[in-house]
Amino acid sequence: AMAYGGLTVPIIVMSVFWGIVGGVLPWLVPKGPNRGVINTMLVTCAVCCYLFWLIAILAQLNPLFGPQLSNETIWYLRYDWP
Amino acid sequence: RQLNPKVSAFQRRFVGEVRRCEEMEKTFAFLQQEVRGAGRVPVPCAESPRAPLAREALRLQEQSEQLAQELREVSHNRASLRGRLRHLRQYLHVLREGQRFTSLPAPLGSPPRPRAFSDHEPILDPSLHQHLDRKINFVAGVIHPWRVSAFERLLWRACRGYLVASFVEMPEPMEDPATGEDITWVIFLISYWGEQIGQKIRKISDCFHCHVYPYPESEASRADTMSGLHSQIQDLSVVLEETEQYLAQVLDKVVMALPTWRVQVQKMKAIYLILNQCSFDVTEKCLIAEVWCPVRDLTQVQEALRQGSYKSGSSVECFVQRIPTSESPPTLIRTNKFTAGFQSIVDAYGVASYQEVNPAPYAIITFPFIFAIMFGDVGHGLLMFLFALWMVLYENSPSLRQASNEIWLTFFEGRYLILLMGAFSIYTGFIYNECFSKATVIFPSAWSVAAMANHSSWSSAYLATHPSLTLDPNVTGVFQGPYPFGIDPIWSLATNHLNFLNSFKMKMSVVLGIVHMGFGVVLGIFNHVHFRQRHRLVLEFLPEVVFLLALFGYLVFLIFYKWIKFSAADSRLAPSILIHFIDMFLFTSNTDNLPLYRGQVPVQMVLVVLALASVPVLLLGTPLYLSCRRRSPRPGRSAPVADGEQEPLLEGQEAGNSVNATKEDVESGGHSPDAEHLDFAEIFMHQAIHTIEYCLGCVSNTASYLRLWALSLAHAQLSEVLWSMVMRQGFVRLSYVGGVVLVPVFAAFAVLTVAILLVMEGLSAFLHALRLHWVEFQNKFYVGAGYKLCPFAFAPDVCE
Numbered sequence: 102a103m104a105y106g107g108l109t110v111p112i113i114v115m116s117v118f119w120g121i122v123g124g125v126l127p128w129l130v131p132k133g134p135n136r137g138v139i140n141t142m143l144v145t146c147a148v149c150c151y152l153f154w155l156i157a158i159l160a161q162l163n164p165l166f167g168p169q170l171s172n173e174t175i176w177y178l179r180y181d182w183p
Numbered sequence: 184r185q186l187n188p189k190v191s192a193f194q195r196r197f198v199g200e201v202r203r204c205e206e207m208e209k210t211f212a213f214l215q216q217e218v219r220g221a222g223r224v225p226v227p228c229a230e231s232p233r234a235p236l237a238r239e240a241l242r243l244q245e246q247s248e249q250l251a252q253e254l255r256e257v258s259h260n261r262a263s264l265r266g267r268l269r270h271l272r273q274y275l276h277v278l279r280e281g282q283r284f285t286s287l288p289a290p291l292g293s294p295p296r297p298r299a300f301s302d303h304e305p306i307l308d309p310s311l312h313q314h315l316d317r318k319i320n321f322v323a324g325v326i327h328p329w330r331v332s333a334f335e336r337l338l339w340r341a342c343r344g345y346l347v348a349s350f351v352e353m354p355e356p357m358e359d360p361a362t363g364e365d366i367t368w369v370i371f372l373i374s375y376w377g378e379q380i381g382q383k384i385r386k387i388s389d390c391f392h393c394h395v396y397p398y399p400e401s402e403a404s405r406a407d408t409m410s411g412l413h414s415q416i417q418d419l420s421v422v423l424e425e426t427e428q429y430l431a432q433v434l435d436k437v438v439m440a441l442p443t444w445r446v447q448v449q450k451m452k453a454i455y456l457i458l459n460q461c462s463f464d465v466t467e468k469c470l471i472a473e474v475w476c477p478v479r480d481l482t483q484v485q486e487a488l489r490q491g492s493y494k495s496g497s498s499v500e501c502f503v504q505r506i507p508t509s510e511s512p513p514t515l516i517r518t519n520k521f522t523a524g525f526q527s528i529v530d531a532y533g534v535a536s537y538q539e540v541n542p543a544p545y546a547i548i549t550f551p552f553i554f555a556i557m558f559g560d561v562g563h564g565l566l567m568f569l570f571a572l573w574m575v576l577y578e579n580s581p582s583l584r585q586a587s588n589e590i591w592l593t594f595f596e597g598r599y600l601i602l603l604m605g606a607f608s609i610y611t612g613f614i615y616n617e618c619f620s621k622a623t624v625i626f627p628s629a630w631s632v633a634a635m636a637n638h639s640s641w642s643s644a645y646l647a648t649h650p651s652l653t654l655d656p657n658v659t660g661v662f663q664g665p666y667p668f669g670i671d672p673i674w675s676l677a678t679n680h681l682n683f684l685n686s687f688k689m690k691m692s693v694v695l696g697i698v699h700m701g702f703g704v705v706l707g708i709f710n711h712v713h714f715r716q717r718h719r720l721v722l723e724f725l726p727e728v729v730f731l732l733a734l735f736g737y738l739v740f741l742i743f744y745k746w747i748k749f750s751a752a753d754s755r756l757a758p759s760i761l762i763h764f765i766d767m768f769l770f771t772s773n774t775d776n777l778p779l780y781r782g783q784v785p786v787q788m789v790l791v792v793l794a795l796a797s798v799p800v801l802l803l804g805t806p807l808y809l810s811c812r813r814r815s816p817r818p819g820r821s822a823p824v825a826d827g828e829q830e831p832l833l834e835g836q837e838a839g840n841s842v843n844a845t846k847e848d849v850e851s852g853g854h855s856p857d858a859e860h861l862d863f864a865e866i867f868m869h870q871a872i873h874t875i876e877y878c879l880g881c882v883s884n885t886a887s888y889l890r891l892w893a894l895s896l897a898h899a900q901l902s903e904v905l906w907s908m909v910m911r912q913g914f915v916r917l918s919y920v921g922g923v924v925l926v927p928v929f930a931a932f933a934v935l936t937v938a939i940l941l942v943m944e945g946l947s948a949f950l951h952a953l954r955l956h957w958v959e960f961q962n963k964f965y966v967g968a969g970y971k972l973c974p975f976a977f978a979p980d981v982c983e
Binding site: 108111137149150161163166168180182 | 687694698751
């Protein structure tokens with residue numbers, strides 16, 4: 102079974118990624134009539150997507166119950182998935 | 184702006200010109216019809232011609248009327264020529280066929296009697312007629328084939344057998360003048376004796392609309408007539424040919440000139456309609472027009488006016504001057520082809536009031552994002568993205584742009600919108616881990632079945648007796664951490680996956696909804712600051728934000744806190760957030776429901792009190808402030824009640840007056856913010872409605888965002904049903920037959936996917952995302968009571 106880094110690795114990766122999209126890219130957009138719109142789009146997109154991903158991972162951080170599997174699935178997954 | 188409201192439409196200055204343009208358009212319509220009737224297609228003109236001057240317009244009118252007249256004459260001639268030709272031909276045939284019945288025993292070499300054609304055998308043998316002493320007369324003519332039997336019957340009854348009637352079909356079909364289609368006429372020859380019978384027969388043939396031709400008695404005269412007819416027909420054919428050629432020439436002329444003329448006349452008409460809205464000044468020497476113009480474009484307008492004066496060669500220059508007005512200006516938002524689609528969905532709800540904050544730039548991202556939450560599936564999102572990409576890449580092809588199908592045009596106008604919707608759907612599809620309802624294992628799953636099996640010693644025999652078992656995250660090694668990107672793929676194999684997914688999606692909807700609404704409230708700050716209403720910052724924005732955050736921000740906090748703090752170890756005792764939330768409002772507590780953290784009850788009490796305290800601030804703050812400000816002594820503000828005098832342009836004017844029209848004359852546009860008449864009651868009422876709407880709205884709108892959960896659940900279930908009940912059937916059979924069966928199964932799967940999941944679900948999610956934006960988001964800050972700036976423009980003429 103692969104050792105998961107828990108929450109730290111994914112959160113660092115995603116935070117950095119969307120941080121670049123929302124915080125660094127707006128500075129690099131060339132000056133033109135559309136700069137304001139493009140910057141708004143970048144920041145909004147970064148916030149929305151990051152928030153959505155964060156909700157998904159936090160919801161699974163501490164599951165209160167586990168998946169219920171049929172016996173056929175268990176037979177198969179027991180040896181196929183690590 | 185319409186400066187002549189008192190003058191009726193018929194008395195306005197340029198109405199004559201407008202009428203002339205309309206007459207010309209009528210002529211053009213007639214010409215177009217004729218051209219179309221002759222089967223030609225008018226070529227659309229390549230460049231758009233300039234609008235013609237007044238004297239050119241006269242010339243245009245003359246030319247077009249001349250052409251129309253010519254066309255009419257020529258067509259008329261042709262029709263009459265054709266009619267004559269037809270008559271002549273018919274006569275010829277009548278004579279020819281009639282020969283067969285009345286000629287003496289046929290000379291050798293001539294064709295035998297065409298018994299096959301005739302309906303009747305002659306009662307009287309023609310060779311006998313010379314034995315009779317009475318003189319036999321003939322009536323010959325042509326009759327419509329449908330009327331033959333009725334004609335015969337009537338003849339027989341009326342004349343009691345004192346006649347011989349023979350009918351023969353014409354060898355070639357000819358045109359029926361009434362309907363224009365080709366019919367094979369029937370030639371009849373009636374031989375009778377007696378004058379009265381002759382009259383009866385003629386009357387009857389008149390009734391039946393037959394064409395009767397004189398039938399010469401003797402053989403020789405018949406031959407003469409026939410040769411005469413032949414030559415006449417020939418002459419006529421030649422004339423007809425020349426007529427047709429001339430007609431073709433005229434039509435060619437028309438085809439070349441017509442499109443240009445149409446565009447020119449349309450432009451002229453538009454210009455005159457606008458000129459009708461201007462008024463003359465006192466000296467009747469110049470026209471005055473009042474227009475709205477964006478400040479940035481003012482220099483361009485001046486430049487254009489200068490050029491216009493120069494080109495028309497007038498001695499006096501046109502100029503533009505700013506005048507103050509109390510009307511509210513129209514709203515102009517400049518968009519390019521990408522942003523136009525998003526602006527139009529905001530405008531469909533209401534055009535932004537003048538200088539209000541525009542939600543469209545944010546909607547460019549939030550609208551496709553909210554759509555994608557309800558649509559999340561990688562496969563469907565990819566299909567949608569590719570479809571929109573195709574439309575975008577080929578957006579300049581004329582076949583796409585000028586389609587006549589309205590539904591297609593709607594999709595085409597929104598191609599950038601669909602592109603973004605598809606892209607975000609791919610992202611949310613990855614997070615939901617759904618690709619055509621199947622999960623993808625990008626990272627290895629965090630749940631280990633092996634660990635659970637080893638721990639609980641699930642032998643094969645044990646599994647055989649238990650159809651379903653649950654993995655317990657309390658057992659070490661079973662759960663190894665959260666799946667790094669999205670939902671764990673094991674959930675799509677679990678039978679209780681809806682339990683988990685429902686909880687996740689419900690909380691997600693609530694969190695995203697509250698964030699969206701909070702953002703809407705924050706956008707109101709821009710409005711308050713821009714319109715210099717800083718008091719509203721403290722008296723409206725602050726209580727609104729406090730109310731929202733104290734109650735619903737706290738809910739978001741509870742959700743996140745529970746996710747982080749509670750795990751499977753204490754899952755039995757995990758508190759229910761919903762019950763806590765309800766208890767918070769009712770100030771009760773439930774002993775079975777453990778607190779989430781220490782000191783929860785006092786914290787919640789403080790928050791509720793804070794929220795309740797913000798309501799009266801919101802309710803009474805602004806009205807009281809405004810009335811206080813009004814009651815403090817005003818520096819002699821005389822009410823600007825306008826007196827209805829005419830004032831010249833260059834001296835100072837009262838607000839709302841226009842030049843050379845009295846105040847009563849000018850149509851009153853927007854409202855005059857006459858502060859005298861604002862009631863305290865009115866402000867208070869307005870604020871009360873706003874408060875109630877906001878507070879109740881917070882609760883109901885938060886619940887409204889749960890549709891994000893509902894629709895995404897529906898989409899997931901539909902696509903799963905489609906997979907398991909349609910596509911999977913193609914994989915079930917393992918033989919070669921199964922491979923063949925797979926093809927129609929896939930066809931059915933594809934058609935249903937596109938029709939139900941892409942089109943129907945797509946439209947549904949689009950509609951709900953739109954509703955969430957228009958109602959829940961925009962009623963936090965948007966007024967939307969403006970009207971659009973409609974500049975004068977020559978619309979492109981689309982050839983029908």
